[in-house]
Amino acid sequence: MQAINHVATALILKKKFPSAPLFGLILATEAVEYLWVGLNVIGIERTIIDEDMRSVADVHLVHMPFSHSLVTSLIVAIAAGLAVLWRGGRTASAVALAIALGVFSHVVLDLFVHAPDIALSPYFDGTKFGTGLYAHLPLPALALETLWGVLCWWLYRGSWKLLGLIVFMGIGAIPLYSVAVNVGEAALGGQSTVFALVILVQMLATSGLVWLFARTREEPVTSGHPAAS
Numbered sequence: 001m002q003a004i005n006h007v008a009t010a011l012i013l014k015k016k017f018p019s020a021p022l023f024g025l026i027l028a029t030e031a032v033e034y035l036w037v038g039l040n041v042i043g044i045e046r047t048i049i050d051e052d053m054r055s056v057a058d059v060h061l062v063h064m065p066f067s068h069s070l071v072t073s074l075i076v077a078i079a080a081g082l083a084v085l086w087r088g089g090r091t092a093s094a095v096a097l098a099i100a101l102g103v104f105s106h107v108v109l110d111l112f113v114h115a116p117d118i119a120l121s122p123y124f125d126g127t128k129f130g131t132g133l134y135a136h137l138p139l140p141a142l143a144l145e146t147l148w149g150v151l152c153w154w155l156y157r158g159s160w161k162l163l164g165l166i167v168f169m170g171i172g173a174i175p176l177y178s179v180a181v182n183v184g185e186a187a188l189g190g191q192s193t194v195f196a197l198v199i200l201v202q203m204l205a206t207s208g209l210v211w212l213f214a215r216t217r218e219e220p221v222t223s224g225h226p227a228a229s
Contacts (some may be wrong), residue, residue: 001145004165004169006171007103008166010151011155011158017094027207028098028101035066036064037197037199042194047059049190055185056134058080060117065124068118077103111129114129115130115132118212136210139178142170142173143170146167161213
């Protein structure tokens, strides 16, 4: 799932848990992906990209049992929540829950669009999970995840600038999701480490922009949408 739509999940969590720091929630929603980048760069996890890459369907996440398995994600989520409790005590229980949910939300959302590449746990060679949309219907997958981002914005009652960012990132990702549109993604063919670093840059930029645009919210009008800025 696009970084923007993972990060947008932090908006819902901030709405539900107002005491939780927004930037902390943003980092939590991408914690799994930061782990994935690191493990790919050092070679513990493995991604194969077809030499003639045309879309995300040509990106194969063949081995990521530590960053994206269900059990590992749950363990990381619990550990993150406990770390918050350890620092903040019982008064931080709501923040701890929000952070834990943010961490675990990443792999849950990936299940809706990924090829079957999400393992139950490390060292378990059984069935892997994922709807397969990225492999077979990448453009509908992009539409689905962008709708999720918009839903998060709407529930948060975010600004028009924030909505514009979500939509812009969705439109900008079309070449990566369409075999008919190519604006240079073919250069990533066979370059799994470069691909991981591109994802890292995207996450950092997206996280900063969402934090910037979501720091203030405009007053909603009676229709339920935010007032124009």
